[in-house]
Amino acid sequence: MLLVENPETVPYKATTYGQLVESTFLWKLHDLHGNEAKASDGILLVPTGLDNILGVKPQQYAFHCDAIGKEVKLLSEPFKIFEFDFWKRPDSHGETEVHVKSTNDGRVHAVISWWILQLDREGTIFYSTAPRWISLPGNTSHGDWCDHWKQCVWFVPGEGMSITKDEEVCLHAVHTDISISYNLKNQASRNEIMQYGFKNGDFKLILPPERIAIYGDSEWRHTMFSAISNSLQGRVDPLCIVADDSIFLTLLVAHLSKTSHVMSFFPGLQDKGFQYLQAVANSNGFSIDRVEFLNKRKTKLTMHDTHQKKVDLLIGEPFYYGMDGMLPWQNLRFWNERTMLDSVLSQDALILPCKAILKACALSVPDLWNSRCCLSKIEGFDHSVVNSTLGACGELPAEQECPCLPYFIWQCGNVKKLSEAFTVMEFDCSKPITSSCGKTQVEFTEPGICHGFALWIDWVMDSENSLVVSTGPEKRYWKQGVKLLAEPVAVRTNESRSTGECRSAVIQALFDPSSGDLNVRHAFS
Incomplete structure (x- = not known):
């Protein structure tokens, strides 16, 4: 106009x-x-x-x-x-x-x-x-x-x-x-x-594309099937709570145990999750009467809600609808909800996953680092005022840490692993949530320019540590957390004779249960 x-x-x-x-x-x-x-x-x-x-x-x-x-x-x-x-x-x-x-x-x-x-x-x-x-x-x-x-x-x-x-x-x-x-x-x-x-x-229940791929992945399904079927052995009339938005686990328990009673929270899907279960119950060989949608806050769950019965099995993938763009450790929400349900859990209740392992890997990711680098003058115009708003990384003041960002590592342009995957710390989901810290030394297995570290969670689904679901970059279905460095660092292996380059790094992480934040720091040597 x-x-x-x-x-x-x-x-x-x-x-x-x-x-x-x-x-x-x-x-x-x-x-x-x-x-x-x-x-x-x-x-x-x-x-x-x-x-x-x-x-x-x-x-x-x-x-x-x-x-x-x-x-x-x-x-x-x-x-x-x-x-x-x-x-x-x-x-x-x-x-x-x-x-x-x-x-x-x-x-x-x-x-x-x-x-x-x-x-x-x-x-x-x-x-x-x-x-x-x-x-x-x-x-x-x-x-x-x-x-x-x-x-x-x-x-x-x-x-x-x-x-x-x-x-x-x-x-x-x-x-x-x-x-x-x-x-x-x-x-x-x-x-x-x-x-x-x-x-x-x-x-129609709408899910993200990556979730559709996970639900169609035979290896992932086999892991979940083995974990749940093992946990149900010897249990008569078990009461199971699915704490997250997993429609698969709800169907799996109801399908495997004909005497089970399953309560699902569906914190993100809400009644859409239950509508879906109603539609597919007959096809999966169980009565929808054995499945209940708990549409209330977990903090208020009492024995009245569980029909005066203690919970035998508390499970999650974990998957929370609407959190696909979040950092991997924010799915430790499952650990927090397990803590809130402590009063209704039976003494021999099984918690799946029973453990979460924070894993990491050193990376050369020049494309990603450059794309997140602080702005200064571009074509004569000063853009530095937007650095804090955009969460820019690289070329930061010495005392300022780069934030962790959620990314599909495999979609980050030129990517090279500079170390093996290593464990930073573990979270014991069988016990109530607590602050956790971890520290480990990283040895570089490839020479190159280190731009940061990828971090993800491996979910252990059994006490024998034999059933593990990794959310690392290999499967390409999950986002990882990326901790970029303020300045790239040249690294070398222990076998290398070159000088002036770093041979190892120390990674330290602190998990705050009150906020769900993970503070990651590093030092090269």
Whole structure:
């Protein structure tokens, strides 16, 4: 309303592009029904006929696609989807159909998309968020790794769409003021749009993509199955409390023990968790009467709430809905809630997980460190005022510590491990919560530039320490905590003869149960 006609704008135009891809990893992030078929535990999170009862939200997900470049099979050339001319009033709603010719046989699991900005009217200056495998006319700005611009991933429903080379598929794209969404159709689908096929009003439990992948992971399920089945042996009419948002563990206990009574808190899912259980109970061979949703504060739980019966089994994954972007040790909330329930636990009650181990690893992460580095003058402008607001790291005053940040390490650009994983400290969940501290010396196994440390929790699910669920970077389903250094440090191994570089470091951590904070400090030698 305030602009003159045909104004100058910077940027001048944006174009969104897409590409059809096949990727087993991306498929695991959304198709629980297809992946659950490989499990042998008898638990049906998405029973046949209820394929859409549990899934991800149909939206685009921000993703560093370069990190999975070797796991992606390209099934089309890049194609243009929308053009936005910033010099004219934008449309609040837009639709288009793009006919895409496949370049390979395969199964379309996802649409990867990105945008290219044309900053000037003449079309000589561009900025691109395309993955590195893309080469487009005008796409001259691959640039360095950055955390703030990623690609977008749109999951194709179910097991995806099977296509053959040179087959044409139609991408139907819609944009609103704030989002872009896609649907696919081809001849095999008889012109019916492939979309998330639940009707308005049908119940659907929405979980994050990484949670869907975990629930479809056979190894993870086997660990949980073994831990719970072992803990139920010899127990008659056990009372079990699921302290977190785990629908899997609730189903597992009710399925394994036909005489059990299960109480679930669902602190994040709330009644949606119980609605889900009601829908899948019959398919999992138990009566919903044996499952109870405790919709109240754990601090007020009494023997009246447990029907005058002591709790035999207190369990969690731990998983708290809505906390996926938090630091790993904030799931020690489970330890805190175990403490609040102490008065209703039986003398021989089993607590699973029984122990949490804080693990760490020294890292060279130049891309991440640079992206979090304090700002000073940029193109002549002083930006330092925003450093504290943004939580900037690197080049800090000597007395100032860098904060711990939650990141998927494997998506942090160039990453090199400089040490083996080591234990910083342990938390005994079988006892009430208490302040904890740990100190350990780290020996470097690789020479390089150390930019910080990755920290995560290994959850021990049995007293023999044989069943462990690690939230480290290997599985790629969990975020780790990253403690960046104020200044990078050159390190070497003990065998190295070079001088002037550090051979080891001491890591010290202090856990405060009143806040759930973990204070991590380091010293190199």
